[in-house]
Amino acid sequence: MEQPIDGICFRTFLEADQQFSQIEKEWLAVVFTGKRFHQYVYDHRCFCYVVLTSKHHEGFTNWGSPVSWNWNSIDTGPHRDLVGDLGVAVRKRNLTYGVYHSLLDWFHPFYLYDKQNHFKTQKFVVEKALPELYELVMRYKPDIIWSDGDWEASDTYWNSTGFLAWLYNDSPVKDTVVTNDRWGIGCRCKHGGFFNCADKYSPTKLQNHKWEKCTTVDRMSWGYRRNMHLNEVLDVPSIISNLMGAVSFGGNLLLNIGPTKEGTIPVIFQERLEAIGQWLNVNGEAIYASKPWRVQKENSTDIWYTSKGSSVYAVFINWPSDNVLELESPKTSTNTKVTMLGISKPLKWTSSPRWGILIFLSSISPFNLPLGYGWTVKLEGVS
Secondary structure (H helix, E strand, O other): OOOOOEEEEEOOOOOOOOOHHHHHHHOOOOOOOHHHHHHHHHOOOOOOEEEEEEEOOOOOEOOOOOOOOOOEOOOOOOOOOHHHHHHHHHHHOOOEEEEEEEOOOOOOHHHHHHHHOOOOOOHHHHHHHHHHHHHHHHHHOOOEEEEEOOOOOOHHHHOHHHHHHHHHHOOOOOOOOEEOOOOOOOOOOOOOOOEOOOOOOOOOOOOOOOEEEEEEOEOOOOOOOOOOOHHHEOOHHHHHHHHHHHHOOOEEEEEEEOOOOOOOOOHHHHHHHHHHHHHHHHHHHHOOOOEOOOOOEOOOOOEEEEEEOOEEEEEEOOOOOOOEEEEOOOOOOOOOEEEEOOEOOOOOEEEOOOOOEEEEOOOOOHHHOOOOOOEEEEEEOOO
16 A cells, blocks of 8 residues: 555544434435445545445444344434445445444443453453454455454454454455554554554654544544534645645545435535545645655645655645745756646746745746645656
8 A cells, every 4th residue: 555545434423412322213314325425535536445434432333233233224224234335336436445343332231241341251342343343344345444442452352363364364355455553452553554543643754654644524523513613624725734744754644524314425525525636636646656755844834745756746735925935855956847736837946045946936827726725846856
């Protein structure tokens, strides 16, 4: 997984002042279609993988799990196999499909029993957690297993090594599947196909292992909120900043949105996905199959670097007031050439009196700018 790619994670929201048994009756997904969900991420062909929450910490499964009797999307609520429906639609477009699965279950009596026994017993693991994981793999053959809910017990309790050994050696997805690092206390940032480390993890230096930042469009929640306000939603420049903060340091971005109880994506989330898709259509050259450069971010600026072959890309969020972009890190040569992605005409430049390069942007008419936020200059012949 050398190529930085982007994904969307869908989750449902549960209000704390309601009983879960009441909420499952409201989770109808009557307007949900896998085709419509995946269309939001496919229209611009810029997003590469989709991760659906198959089960969160309250234990409700979005497929007909036989070990979650009457607490699943077949027996109640939508009366549909949401994991399967979305998987079919996503794969028709050759996108990568993953499932999020929470190991723990806040209210399950077997889990509470094991917890009371200080996790010396494994009744919940044997009869609930592991059967769900094995069924998800055998039935849906996911490309990604995004594990969570591991923090109260060790990997020995969860029997993580046994499951992962089977997954990577004997399962039907053994040659294609990747997993994250949430498999028990002490595993995060140490063991996994890719690391999450923590929610909204944002390292400030290069990592020696593939990693992913999972963050939310709604700053306040991982799921849908009826009382969400506009100022609590990430704007497009902020999402671009999150993307560049990941890709420039060799990571992926998993962008989380929450559908409504009817199964629709709120319009504000649709707009953000649409805008990021448009941005990637123009600037994707600096993202896909790129690698970190020798400098990842200019100090105290919103300027990030990536590289591909001999080309270096500088992505900046704030347009300079004097129309002169100063980059301190690139070393110019007589062969240096500067262009902006989305504009074919080369840009004039000069070596900075201090260090780096000064790029003159005044020749670009505002009417010719491909977008009104987040721009990329491509540097050739620099070191």
